[in-house]
Amino acid sequence: MINKVVQTASEAVADVFDGATVMISGFGEAGSPIELIHALIDHGAKNLTIVSNNTGNGHVGLAALIGNRQVRKMICSFPRTAHSVVFPELYKKGEIELELVPQGTLAERIRSGGAGIPAFYTPTSVNTPLAEGKETKEIDGNLYVLEYGLKADFSLVKCRTADRHGNLLYNKTARNFGPIMCMAAKAAIVQAKEVVDLGMIDPETVVTPGIFVNKVIEIANPLSENQLIKEERRYPWR
Amino acid sequence: MEVATKKGWNREEMAQNIAHDIPDGSYVNLGIGMPELVANYIPANREVVFHTENGLLGIGPSPAEGQEDDEMINAGKKPVTANKGAAFFHHADSFAMIRGGHIDICVLGAFQISENGDLANWSTGEPKAIPAVGGAMDLVQGVKHVIIITKHTTKDGTPKIVKECSYPLTGTKVVDRIYTDLAIIDVTDKGLFVKEMAPGVDFEALQRKTDAHLNQY
Structure with missing residues (x-):
């Protein structure tokens, strides 16, 4: 029997090793798997390369992972946003590496991978x-740049609905990088707001087929990054 | 007084000028900031579908206060709604729409535009600045018509329309038309042509505020 559902976030991220490349879904807060990221902070894997569009906000989620000094390098398209404070400080001190990639190239590198x-x-x-x-090539009179596909050891993804096979549905603009990051990782780890019985998801509407997913955990009421930032919370909680 | 002699269009009028030129049935991507104003002025008899690169076609009006949804945002990470007929999609599909030539028009801001249509709008190249590019380089390469909305000069009067960009480029020969507070300018193979000037602006004064050479139709 196939059952990708695990019971705890710490069990979901238990295999992440030092030096791993980890893709993290989300466009800002939308689609960011905050409970899985916090579990990765508790887990403590270091020297990570993180692929994510942004660099996190405030001192929770991705920003907290960076602030906890678990990230060696960020691959992203937009590392400075209104509430991004942790990454800029480390970057200016030369304590974190940045590979800046245009957003569409980032998406296509992940899809290709x-x-x-x-x-x-x-x-x-x-x-x-x-x-x-970078290598360039002229094709039909126009110049193009050679870009390489991106793969990851793990991806951490947030979605709305999952079943035990790992079939996924997303929520509105929180879909963003989730589907392609599930494809590009050796192990895609997904937090879903609800896990439903097999057969409850109409096959016509499946966005990510379960073949791309390895672990699923139900987080019925995920934390709101916005709210935590307003409250000036920091992870690990103190 | 300075205010009494001030010439040109204000931000809203600049956005209206662009909205007026967007044909019925267009698929349009609006950049973050001033470009977003354009959505407010599309004439009621035209159906225009707005795309946001984070995965939505058919952006609707801003939600009422208290109705915001953290998972329903635009590229500027501001809360939005979806119109009837809207569609959600993932990032690779979103940029396939952009790069693949499926979006008709994009409206972007600019630091500098050169007379051959080069655009610099992502970095001032300062060594201490944290570089961030987002989707700008994809948009200028793939969208059919690249439109710029910008003040004609910087706050200190330095021209933004220049012979050659000094800031890091977003793309070369990509801009089609520039809407400033003083004029609407077409970028053509034969150089920059002034399509329209704001009330009270004359050609000689406009040229003085422009580093690049301007032509009249």
Whole structure:
């Protein structure tokens, strides 16, 4: 029998090892798997490379993981946002590495990584500083930049609904990087607001087929990053 | 008094100028900040579908206070709603729409635009600044018509429309039209052409505030 459902967040992230590459879904707070990230902080794996669009807000979730000095390198498209305070401070001190990737290139590198495409040519970033040192090729009279697919050891993803096979439905704009990050990781770890019985999800509406998912944990009432930031909370809680 | 002699269009009027030129049936991506104003001025008899790169086609009006949803946001991470006929999708599909030439128009801000349509809008290149690029480089390469909304000069009067950009580029030869507080300017193979000037602005004065050479139709 296939049952990808685990009972605790700590069990879900137990296999993450020092030096792993971990993709974390979310566009800002929307879709960020805060309970899984906090479990990873408790777990303590270090020297991580994190692939995520942003660098977290306040002192909770991804920002807390970075603040806890578990992250060696960030691969992202937009590391400074209104409430991002932890990453900028470490970056200015030269204590964390940044690989800046245009957002569409980041998405396509992740999709490719999951789809068995090792590299691709894109028009994005041609003739800009972000293409410096990269191979280019002229195709039909236009110049393109060679970009490599991205794979991860683990991805941490948030969704709305899951079943025990790992079929997933998302919620509105919280879908963002979730589906492609499930594809690109050796082990996709998903927190769902609800886990339903097999057969309850209409196959026509499945967004992420279960084959891309390894572990599912139900977090019925995830924390609101916005709310925690308003309350100036920090993780680990103190 | 300074205010009494002030010429040109204000932010709302600049947004109206753009909205007026967006055809019925267009798929449009609006950048963060001033570009977002454009959505407020689409004429009622036109149906325009707004795209946001974080995975929504069919952005509706801002939600009423208390109705905001943390999982329903635009690219600027502000709360939005979805119109009837809207669709959600993941990031790779979203940028397939952008890069694949499926979006008709995008409206972006700018630090500098050059006379051959180069755009600099993501970094001032200061060594201490934290670089952040988001989706700008994808938008300028893939969207059919790239429109810029910007003040004609910086606060200290430095021209933003220049012979050559000094800031790090977002893309080369990508801009199609520039809407400023003083003029609407087309970027063509033959250079910059002034399509329209704001009331009270004359061509010579406009050229003085522009580093690049301007042409008249």
